[in-house]
Amino acid sequence: MESYDFKKIEKKWAQKYEEFSGYRGIDVENDKEKFYMLTEFPYPSGSGLHVGHAFAMTAADVYARFQRMQGKNVMFPMGWDAFGLPTENFAIKSGKNPKEITKEVTDNFRYQMKNLGFSFDWDREINSTSPEYYKWTQWIFTKLFEKGLAEKKEMPINWCPKDKIGLANEEVIDGKCERCGTEAEKRTISQWVVKITDYADRLINGLYDTEFIEKVRAAQINWIGKKEGVKIRFKIKNKEIIGWIPDQVGNDSKEADFDIDEIEVFTSRPDTLEGATFLVLAPEHPIVQELRNSRTQELKKIEEFLASIKNKTEIERTDLTKEKSGVFTGLTAINPITGKEIPVWTADYVLMSYGTGAIMAVPSHDERDKEFALKYKLPVDDEYIPDEKMIGEVIRRGVGDKAVTYHLRDWIFSRQHYWGEPIPMVYCENCAMDVVDTGGRGGPPLQGGWQVVPLEQLPVVLPEVEKYLPTDTGESPLANIKEWVETTCPKCGGKAKRETDTMPNWAGSDWYFLRYCDPHNTDVLADQKKMEYWLPVDVYVGGDEHNTLHLLYSRFIYQFLWDLGVVPKNIPEPYKKRVSHGVILGPDGNRMSKSKGNVIVPDEFVEKYGADSLRTYLMFMGPFDATMAWNERSLIGVKRFIEKFYNLIGTYAGKDTVSDVESKRILNKLIKRADENLVAFKFNTVIAKLMETVNALSKPGFRVNADDLGSMIKVLAPFAPFVAEELWEKIGGEFSLHGQPWPEVDEKYLVDEKVKVSVAINGKMRAVIEVAAGAEESEVVTLAKLEEKVAKYLNEGKILKTIYVKDRMLNFVME
RNA sequence: GCCGAGGUGGCGAAAUGGUAGACGCACUAGCUUUAGGAGCUAGCGGGAGCAAUCCCGUGGAGGUUCAAGUCCUCUCCUCGGCACCA
Numbered sequence: 001m002e003s004y005d006f007k008k009i010e011k012k013w014a015q016k017y018e019e020f021s022g023y024r025g026i027d028v029e030n031d032k033e034k035f036y037m038l039t040e041f042p043y044p045s046g047s048g049l050h051v052g053h054a055f056a057m058t059a060a061d062v063y064a065r066f067q068r069m070q071g072k073n074v075m076f077p078m079g080w081d082a083f084g085l086p087t088e089n090f091a092i093k094s095g096k097n098p099k100e101i102t103k104e105v106t107d108n109f110r111y112q113m114k115n116l117g118f119s120f121d122w123d124r125e126i127n128s129t130s131p132e133y134y135k136w137t138q139w140i141f142t143k144l145f146e147k148g149l150a151e152k153k154e155m156p157i158n159w160c161p162k163d164k165i166g167l168a169n170e171e172v173i174d175g176k177c178e179r180c181g182t183e184a185e186k187r188t189i190s191q192w193v194v195k196i197t198d199y200a201d202r203l204i205n206g207l208y209d210t211e212f213i214e215k216v217r218a219a220q221i222n223w224i225g226k227k228e229g230v231k232i233r234f235k236i237k238n239k240e241i242i243g244w245i246p247d248q249v250g251n252d253s254k255e256a257d258f259d260i261d262e263i264e265v266f267t268s269r270p271d272t273l274e275g276a277t278f279l280v281l282a283p284e285h286p287i288v289q290e291l292r293n294s295r296t297q298e299l300k301k302i303e304e305f306l307a308s309i310k311n312k313t314e315i316e317r318t319d320l321t322k323e324k325s326g327v328f329t330g331l332t333a334i335n336p337i338t339g340k341e342i343p344v345w346t347a348d349y350v351l352m353s354y355g356t357g358a359i360m361a362v363p364s365h366d367e368r369d370k371e372f373a374l375k376y377k378l379p380v381d382d383e384y385i386p387d388e389k390m391i392g393e394v395i396r397r398g399v400g401d402k403a404v405t406y407h408l409r410d411w412i413f414s415r416q417h418y419w420g421e422p423i424p425m426v427y428c429e430n431c432a433m434d435v436v437d438t439g440g441r442g443g444p445p446l447q448g449g450w451q452v453v454p455l456e457q458l459p460v461v462l463p464e465v466e467k468y469l470p471t472d473t474g475e476s477p478l479a480n481i482k483e484w485v486e487t488t489c490p491k492c493g494g495k496a497k498r499e500t501d502t503m504p505n506w507a508g509s510d511w512y513f514l515r516y517c518d519p520h521n522t523d524v525l526a527d528q529k530k531m532e533y534w535l536p537v538d539v540y541v542g543g544d545e546h547n548t549l550h551l552l553y554s555r556f557i558y559q560f561l562w563d564l565g566v567v568p569k570n571i572p573e574p575y576k577k578r579v580s581h582g583v584i585l586g587p588d589g590n591r592m593s594k595s596k597g598n599v600i601v602p603d604e605f606v607e608k609y610g611a612d613s614l615r616t617y618l619m620f621m622g623p624f625d626a627t628m629a630w631n632e633r634s635l636i637g638v639k640r641f642i643e644k645f646y647n648l649i650g651t652y653a654g655k656d657t658v659s660d661v662e663s664k665r666i667l668n669k670l671i672k673r674a675d676e677n678l679v680a681f682k683f684n685t686v687i688a689k690l691m692e693t694v695n696a697l698s699k700p701g702f703r704v705n706a707d708d709l710g711s712m713i714k715v716l717a718p719f720a721p722f723v724a725e726e727l728w729e730k731i732g733g734e735f736s737l738h739g740q741p742w743p744e745v746d747e748k749y750l751v752d753e754k755v756k757v758s759v760a761i762n763g764k765m766r767a768v769i770e771v772a773a774g775a776e777e778s779e780v781v782t783l784a785k786l787e788e789k790v791a792k793y794l795n796e797g798k799i800l801k802t803i804y805v806k807d808r809m810l811n812f813v814m815e
Numbered sequence: 816g817c818c819g820a821g822g823u824g825g826c827g828a829a830a831u832g833g834u835a836g837a838c839g840c841a842c843u844a845g846c847u848u849u850a851g852g853a854g855c856u857a858g859c860g861g862g863a864g865c866a867a868u869c870c871c872g873u874g875g876a877g878g879u880u881c882a883a884g885u886c887c888u889c890u891c892c893u894c895g896g897c898a899c900c901a
Contacts, residue, residue, distance in 0.1 A: 043901050085900065157899075168899040215819065219896080222818050353898095408898090415899065505901060544819085549898060583895080608852090620839070622828060625820085627894065634827065636852065637839050685829070688838035695838090758834045763882045765834050789868090803881050809833045813881045 004646040006610030010722045014114060022068070022739040023119040025075030027518075028533045032073040036534050037064040038513055038575075039541040040550075041079040041126075043505075044105040045086055049112040050592065051600040051618075051630065056581045058615045059624055059683065060541045061118045065718035066678045068119075069742040075534055076119060077516040079126035080106045084505045085168060088419035091468045098419045098468065102129055112603060117611050117721045119738065124519045128508030129419075133515065135459035136525040137507050138424040140557060141413075142452035143564060145425065149195045152450070155412050156284075157474075159187035165470040166416045186310055189474060191414035192423060192501060196556050200224050200406045203555055211577040216547045223548040225407025229268035230391055231356060232400035234279060234333040236261055237341060241296045241330055260287055263333055263344065266355030266405050269365070270391045273337050274384040276360035277373070279344045280326065283309060284352035291329060298330040302346070309348045317348040324349045324372050336399035337390070342379075347372060355405045411553065413504060416476045418468045420502030424453035424460045428489035428496035451491045460498070476500045509550055510557040513537055513574065514567065525566065532568040536576045544580050551578065579681060582622070585629040600630050612720035613639040619683040619719055638687075642723055645694050645716065649727045652697075652704050660703045661749070666696050667708050668749035674715045675745065683719070690715060706731045711743035755807040759784045761793040762814055777804040784810055 017023070026032075039060035042053055064076040082102045091098040106127065113120065126133055144150040158167040160177035166189075171178040196203075204224055207217050239261050263279055281288050283306055291302060305327040309317070326347025333344050349368055350359050363373035363380040373380050387393075394400035414423065432449025453460055463484045465477050478500040479485060489496035511525065517534045518526035542551070558574040561567045567574075585591055586598025593599065605614045617638040622628040659667075673689045693712065697704060709731050717724040717737055728737035752773055757780055759767045767787045771780050781802060784790050794812060803811040 040901095045901095081901075166899075170900045172899095219819065223897085225818095412899075417899090504899070509901085543901095544896060545901075547819095548896075550901080617839095620827090626828090627821090628827070631827065631840070633852090634840050639852095641839080684827095685838085688829075691838055756834085760833085760882075763833090763880095768834065801881075803833095805833055809882085811833080811881055 004643045004723070006612060006642075006723065009726045010115075010117070010611055013722045013725050014117070016735070017117075017119075020736060020738075022736055023076070024121050024123055025077070025534075026073050027530055029073045032071065034533060035064075035067040035072040035074045036513075036537045037067065037074060037076045037539055037541075038516075038537045039078075040543070040546060041081045041128075041509070041512060042109065043081050043084055043086070044102065044109045046090060046101070046105055047594070047599070048105075048601060048603070049109050051602050052584050052592070054116055054602045054614070055584050055618045056541055056543065057113070057118055058116070058618050059581055059681065060539075061615075062619060062683060062718040063539060063541075063678070063681070065119055065721065065738060066742070068738065069714065069717070069740060071741060075124070075516065076121055077124040077126075077519075078113065078118070078120040078122070079124075079512060079516070080109070080128065081505065081509050081512070082106065082127055082129040083420045083503075083508055085170075085417065085419070088417055088468055091419065097464070099129070102127075115606055115611060116602065116615065119721070124516050126512060126515050126519050128421075128512065131459045131461050132522070134421040134508065136515070137421050137503065137511070138453070138458050138460060139455060139525065140511060140561070141503070141507070142424055142455075142458075144194055144560065145450070145452050147560075147564075149198060149560070150192055150413065151195075152190050153193045153410075154188045155191045155193060156186045156188050157191075157416075159185045159474065161185055164472045164474065166474050187474070189416075191412055192425075192499075194411040194413045196411045196553070197406055197408055199556050199559055200226065200408050202559055203408075203552060206555065206559065206573050209573045210575060212575075213577075213579055216551070216578045216580060219544075219547045220552055223408060223552060226404060227268050227406070228402070228404050229266055230270040230394060230400045231264050231266050231403040232270065232273065232336065232360065232394055233262045233264050234336060234342075234360070236263060236344070237332040237334055239331075241291070241294055260290075263287065263358050264356045265358045265360045266403060267360055269362070269386070270394055270400070271386040271388050272362040272365045272384075273335070273360065273390050273394065274387065275362040275364045275381045276335055276342065277340075277363060277379040277381050278342045278361045279333050280350045280359050280361050280369075280372070281329065281344065281346045282350040282352035282357040283346050283348065285346065285357045287331070288329065288346045291331075296330040298328055301327045302329065305346070312348060317351065324368070324375065326372065326376065328376075336397065337393070345376070345378075353409050354407065408552075413507070414501035415504055416470050416474055416500075417502055418462075418465060418470075418477045420462075420504070421507055422460045422462055422478065423499045423501050423503060424458060425499040426451045426453060426487055426489060426496045427499065428492060428494060430494045430496075431489060431491050451489055451496070454490055457490065462502075476502055478502070506550060506553045510554045511561070513540075513554075514558075514561075528568060532571070535568060535571045536574055538576050540575045540578045541581055542578065543583075547578070547580060551575075579624075581624060582626040582628060584618075584621070585627060587630050587632070589629045605632075605635065609635060609639045610642075610722075612723045613642055615721075616642065616687060616719045620687040622684055624681040624683060641687075641691050641694065642720060644698065645690075646723060646727065648694055648698055649709055649713070649730060652709055657705050658703065659705045659708045663697060663702045663704045663708065664746070664749045665752070666693055667704075667711055668746050670715060671711060671743050671745045672750060675742075678718070686715070687719065710740075713737065714740060714743050757784075757807065758809045759787065759790050760809060760811040761790070763811060766790055766793060773807055775807075777802070777810075780804060780810055784812075 037060055039057055064074050068074045087098050087101055090101060128134065141150065158169065158172050160167055160180065160182055162180050162182040163177060167177060167184055172184045175184060176182060177184050204221060204226060207220060265279060305325065309325065324347055326345045329344045329346055331344035332341050335342055350357065361369035361372065363370040363378065364382050370380070427449045428451055429449060431451060463478065463481055465481060467477055470477060471479055485498050485500060487496055487498050488494065514526045514531060517530045521527055555574060558567060562572060586596065586600065588598050590596055590598060602614060613635060617635040620638055670689050670693045674686050677686045710728065710733060713724050713727050714737070721738060725737045754770050755773045756768050757771050758765050759769060767789045769783055769787055771783055785794065797815045800813045800815060803813065
């Protein structure tokens with residue numbers, strides 16, 4: 001038999017698999033159990049598929065192949081999540097069209113994936129940037145709007161004053177613009193916001209219908225961060241300082257835009273209310289903002305303070321190790337229980353996005369409040385005792401109500417960028433006049449003029465532009481295309497303007513798993529019957545970085561579609577099981593990055609050692625969810641194993657018709673281990689067992705027939721599909737190995753005739769004896785006492801008791 | 816800071832509360848004379864000993880148990896996520 005020629009083998013079978021139907025999921029095959037295996041569709045970047053992708057996808061592929069061999073109808077699809085900043089930035093730099101860039105890059109990714117032998121169902125390939133796909137992404141948004149879950153709001157963004165563009169968090173390095181180094185600012189602009197918070201409770205409760213690994217479930221629950229407590233209202237004593245605004249001359253005064261005579265705080269510890277000695281407002285709190293228009297004596301200090309914290313991130317502001325800063329607002333409030341007058345401050349450590357944006361400070365109880373009180377010499381009340389009955393008291397007196405707050409915030413859905421789905425909305429001045437919707441505050445109508453683009457007019461196709469850079473005003477470059485912006489109102493037919501913001505990357509990935517069920521449908525996002533068959537996703541493999549945002553957004557969208565009746569009523573949650581994969585570090589033990597020059601690209605190693613070796617190595621590196629450093633020597637070791645396997649089959653093939661009992665034992669133990677560990681994503685130990693098996697059977701004296709060799713090849717098949725197929729052919733198997741049933745364990749070969757029992761004295765191992773399997777305690781004790789070493793220790797004292805664990809160990813407890 | 820995960824040989828790692836270090840890499844010795852990242856045999860946690868064997872050993876300190884890497888308490892350290900990267 002010739003030696004292992006991976007290039008020849010992989011080329012030969014890759015060609016055959018192009019025509020192979022066994023990797024296609026069959027839409028509605030009721031005779032078979034379905035299995036929907038999903039792995040995150042990648043963002044196709046210019047540098048190609050890297051080894052991290054290869055790792056996650058190999059694991060998913062191994063699992064999908066294993067499920068297929070269990071006789072299931074497996075859907076294992078792949079696609080491209082191709083909208084996003086890196087492509088846009090590359091387009092800006094190179095002047096190339098993002099559409100063309102995406103085409104080149106996805107072609108490369110697909111080629112790499114095929115080289116790696118992934119058994120994706122390519123008939124279901126999707127691309128989030130194709131109009132046929134984003135038509136439905138847009139449609140979902142129109143539904144969100146119609147159901148009142150999307151609205152325009154003033155929201156802060158990072159802003160570079162020099163480049164005059166909005167910046168992503170990632171583009172702000174140490175508070176500076178990544179491109180030009182200018183200090184970034186916070187700026188408020190009108191943005192689309194989606195009210196995911198309306199679904200907060202359902203997003204928590206739904207988790208109990210899933211089998212997510214505990215870590216992921218915890219991540220989601222913590223992210224939603226539900227906290228029950230009380231909202232307490234503190235009367236403002238001197239509200240007149242807010243309500244007084246100077247006119248242009250500076251003499252007369254007029255009323256503020258809104259009237260406020262109390263401050264509402266949220267607390268999860270109302271029992272400490274008596275100890276509240278001051279209040280703190282978030283700097284963004286409307287009262288603080290209103291004070292800036294007033295002529296309070298503190299104005300200058302307030303302005304200085306606001307300027308000083310303007311560019312701090314929330315993480316910096318809430319970091320307990322960093323010094324807090326704040327300033328007195330000039331306002332005085334009244335503690336509703338003690339009746340005492342307490343000062344109102346504003347400080348960076350209170351966030352507008354949580355609770356009511358205001359807290360009651362209890363320095364005697366809360367570390368942060370204490371630190372702040374000490375720094376600014378604010379009163380501390382050490383005397384009071386927290387009182388459980390305070391909740392009742394607060395409610396009875398009408399100064400507060402039970403309330404729930406969430407860490408989860410509404411989802412900012414607008415991006416002022418080109419390379420995203422256009423938000424399918426049109427603003428009509430004319431219609432705006434008809435609707436009096438002032439957002440409750442007076443002023444111009446907010447939502448009334450917005451009209452959704454109806455389904456018949458979808459998709460709103462992303463137009464070609466000259467320049468991909470955002471405009472000077474921070475608007476998307478789409479704003480420069482007059483003929484596109486100017487349109488007619490779908491409601492009144494008059495002149496109207498299109499929204500020029502695009503959607504965030506998440507929009508396309510929220511629902512992609514639905515589209516895989518029916519990727520070519522032109523009438524609906526996917527056919528109900530098909531979704532009913534395939535859903536829920538049985539296993540979803542992804543990274544930790546997506547365990548909160550992507551996973552939560554996508555569960556939210558699913559629940560929303562469920563409410564609309566668009567997805568099957570009997571399936572309330574989209575994903576049955578979520579598992580998160582580990583990370584591959586560079587050879588130097590650091591995270592892979594271009595700047596460190598430690599990025600591993602799989603192609604090179606496919607070329608050098610073959611896809612089978614690479615895949616098997618990736619699965620052998622360590623636990624599926626661990627962080628592991630790349631090591632080429634180890635990969636070479638795995639290749640040696642595959643060569644050994646190849647040679648082993650070669651020496652046995654066709655020689656014997658009967659396997660000996662010892663070989664049967666070894667093989668059945670292998671299958672048992674593979675069964676148990678594959679289900680549990682413990683791939684590394686399956687490969688270790690395969691290695692042990694090959695090592696054992698490579699020793700002389702074994703007889704193994706073709707059937708048993710076949711079983712062994714089947715265990716290898718999910719990991720090293722090409723060479724396994726080749727070996728399967730060599731032993732006379734029928735194409736394709738990957739459609740064959742998984743081998744069954746023959747229980748009778750799992751029982752050994754003799755077992756090794758370790759003998760301990762007072763818990764210390766002193767000897768190992770061989771006894772017949774299933775031997776009784778008395779028998780084993782007798783045998784153990786015959787052992788010279790054991791007898792020596794037993795002679796030294798009295799046996800108090802013996803403990804025997806069948807077929808495993810015997811412990812003599814002595815004085 | 817908050818939340819989460821994790822600390823086991825020179826390295827990657829195995830271990831239903833029951834012989835710690837399976838399997839792989841590296842290394843050492845011997846064989847083989849091997850064009851191509853070779854192959855085979857043996858060894859390989861630390862210490863003592865010619866040896867049989869004995870002692871120590873899973874970040875650290877306590878505890879539970881006949882028995883602890885595994886369970887409990889405290890502690891130290893490392894890594895990951897943190898809402899406009901995807």
